[in-house]
Amino acid sequence: MSNIVHHYWFDMQMIGNFLSFASRGDRVGLNEMLRQGMPPNVQDYDNRTALHLAASEGHASxxxxxxxxxxxxxxxxxxxRTPLADAKLYQHRDICRILELNGGRDLMEDHEMHVCLEDDPQENIDISELNLQNSSIIKQVS
Incomplete structure (x- = not known):
């Protein structure tokens, strides 16, 4: 195992660069890091992988x-959420097909997710009915 692989496990900046390449669709930069030994499944603080980001952004290659x-x-x-769930959310049909052909599953389909409104905790919204195309960021309440 080369030194560069060992250092990737501890260098959050390198992981950040790797995930940024995936998000931006930078195939050359991503491929170089993979060839040097970057594990393809590294995750950020939200447990999102390069595959999640590429699926969300529509980067099929x-x-x-x-x-x-x-x-x-x-x-x-x-x-x-799986990468397939993200591809479905942003309607990247080509990526959905690629992921499904490779065993991808949308594990969100198995569970209904509800959002509780702060003013009336008895009122629930089925999140699958929301149109998130032109949405803004919503703060998650724990």
Whole structure:
């Protein structure tokens, strides 16, 4: 095992760069880091992987590259979402097909997720009915 691989495990900046390449669709930068030994399944503070980010942003060639390096197609992020769930959310049909052909599952379909309104805790919204295309960031309440 080379020294560069050992250092990747501890260098959050390198992991950040790797995930940024995936999010931006930088195939050259991502491929270089993978060739140098960066594990394809590293996760950020929200447990999101490069595959989650590429699926969310619609970068099919990045999804294919990560799968070629054996990225885990069903890792869940902090919200229990898989890369396929993200691709579906942002309507990237080509990426949905790629992920499904590689064993990807949308584990969110198995569980209904409800959002509780602060003013009336008895009122629930089925999150699957929300249109998030033009949404803004919502603070998660614990």
């Amino acid at each position: 990045i999804v294919e590259l990560l799968l070629a390096y054996n990225a885990d197609v069903n890792l869940r992020d902090r919200w229990q």
